[in-house]
Amino acid sequence: MRRIILFFIVISCSFSFSQNKQLLYGFSEIPQSLLLNPGGKIKNDWYFGIPLLSHIHVNVGITGSTVYDIFADDGIDFNTKLQNAVYSMKPKDFFSANQQLEIFSGGFSFGSSYEKNEYLSFGLYQELDFIAYFPKDLAVLALEGNQNNINRPFKANHMSVAAEAISVLHLGYNKKVNDHFTFGVRGKIYSSIANVRSTKNQGRFTTVLGQNNFYDHIFNLDLELRTSGLASLSDDESDSDSVVKDLKKRILFGGNLGLGFDVGFTRQLNEQWSWDASLLDIGFIRHTKDIENYKIEGDYVFEGVNPIFPDTGNGQTAEEYWNEIEDNFEDIFKLDTTAAKYTTWRPIKLNTSLNYAFGKKKHETCDCAIEDDSYQNSAGLQLFAMSRPKQPQLALTAYYYRRLFNGLQVKATYTIDSYSANNIGLGMSANLGGLNFYIMADNFLELKNIYSAQSVSLQLGFNYIFNKNED
Template identity: 25%
Template sequence: MKNKYASLILLGVMLLALPGFAQQELTLHLLDNVYQATHTNPAFRTRSNKINVTIFSSAHLSLRNSGFTYNQLAANIKEDETGQRIIDLQDVQDNLNLNGRDYVHASFNADLFALSFPAGKNRFSLNVTEHIQGRLHYDASILELATTGNAPGQTFQFGNYELNAIHFREFGIGWNRPFLEENKLTVGTRLKAVFGLGNIQTQYADVSLTTGTEQELYAITTNANVRANTSGVDMLEDDLEAYLFNLQNVGFGIDIGGTYELNNQISFSASVINLGMISWQEDAKAYTSEGEFTFTGVDNDDLLTEGFDIDIEQLTDSIADVFDLEEEEAQYTTGLPTQMYLTGNYQLARRTTASATLYSDFYRSFRRGFALGIRQNVGRWLQAAATYSVQNRSFNNLGAGLSLTTGPGGIQLYCATDNILALTSIGGARVANMRAGFNFVF
């Protein structure tokens, strides 16, 4: 059992830390001459290249923390009376503006293969894309308990801690086509066969701790009501090859998008990405814990007559029994990390376009972002973009993107980030991401 718990922790750390939920790419969204921009809207059509080929040459890495930055945490590191450096938890609690809905997010995805080509007015694409994403929700209750303790009769709720991490592989078939007079409307979609490799999710995790009255010294009641689902934990431990090529956890997904040119200056685009689900059947487990334990404490009067006598080993064993996880085989279903983009464009000059983008994704609640951007095209070989975005309670995100195409029969190089400042000062950033790679173009 200890090995299984160790594997469970290992998979969670891997899904959160490897190069986690839906990742917005607000700057890439403007580089519509790059095939990878179709990951944000399948209706986008590259103008300079008829055929695009990607082979293990495109990757995106994202890390976000809505509650604090590393520099904010490091500022609360002090020296104690012995000269040892410690974190002042009281200062952390006082200085961080945690709102109970904060989270850490990490994600990595890569195009293992992609092909995009025209056929008449239609444009088709094929892709194989690896996705690793994870999100951990947290709040300040644990800091409050550590720094101020429990007042008599007070209850601490620890129900805002949630983990959702997923590793899946996508096989997609895309299509888009212009419609209406002068091709004002373009509609696109991508159908996906999805295979889940690993997953950890907490369906619910309600844990509480209640102290007794002032007369009941050290009295404490703990309640636990926890259910977590996992898939791929044993496979990761026993057979890495079987884990990486597992095809038993089958799902589906769809991307839908469109663009519309109102006139020569104003256009719009909208998309919904990753509508779908995965059915987890292989190596699928459920872990539950439900129970209550009450330690009656020591009565004040008893201290005078009987002294202080507590069996600590029995106490800790009893508390551990409450949180002992029961394991059972259980198939379950999870949704894909769904995203939405809505963009308005205004053409300032022949090759210069200003834009405003609203972004949203959903995990237990809606999370939103907003970006202002400008895009500059130079011939058919160069496209550059810059953005300012508000996301994850962060207001200092300046993004930049660039694509350079050497010509038909050549290579298209590109990179994009939503926060270029994070590349120079990662410790002060709440948002850090980068998409980079190259495509063969013909």
């Protein structure tokens, strides 16, 4: 049983989703790039996203040991591979997940009839975010037991988890001040569908040699789990229809509410060099409804099970003996349940990039630029950073962008992040009349063996776009 528990701990912490969208960031032909930088360049007059299809994003990755490391048919004993996986992973290795589905979206330019230099965008999307750090000490305890770890403190702060499902209603404003500077801001209303958070656990568990028994188990614990939106869903009187109805209400103003905003800008340094940056999800959610919190706090000593069977001659029965042990456990780990309100802060994300544009189109019959004088290529570096409970999540990306012709653009990226140092991605945006389709994926080098891949992502969408007149 101990090895089964350990196995699921390792497997759970081997998969990870990331919120970095290096292929979409700065891809100005795709309207959804404004969600990553509200101050980005805009190349359309107006657009609307095809409902439920305009932006679908899923990203899977691995930090620490992979599934292939444990299940590979390489002649090595499974228990040995499981032990190697546990010992090689660190408490800061994590399992996280992020998924987004855009429900609807749109945008349009406005301003003077001569130059429409302002733009409004809006939409509603659903997001799932989850992170759980690898509980290294708990995994070692499950692997080795406490008999071989006398006087060793096993830390409780290795246990850290946060999960939430939310919907986000947003309105963005973008203004091109002049040819050198564009800025933007986006306001957001968060509606929490469900939330689970336990990120500030403290304490330790230590086994020492006992006096009245073989061992004494010493607990010094300060553990807390906060939840909102779950208690009513698990109510015995709730059926599937009522649960679905309740979840639908929470998508728009029916859950615990919060506010936030994004800011961003693009600075044209000269004709070919530009710099842009954005800060996303500066905001909070206040949890006041459907709250259920659990807390264990205090110092306890448990002397273990008395190996000597009860003396029935003194009137104690076997049932009373085991009931006494059960009562001792309940007294030690007394669980306090409260409905205290709490606030969660959204994970802030930073994007910034330095870009160099080059390669104007030339006439085939002369060495001169044609009427469309925009650059066909660009290359640059992008930095991504995101706040997390234990340490920031970072990624550095080098990219190359190419406009093949007016209706087709491609982008290639090379990313170094927490999962891999050789992540190659490819993205494409294509227009057929007013219909725009884009698809993006990364880590192509690892697709030959998906079980050993450090990360794999996919995002795609459909929009209807009315482009600006470039003449």
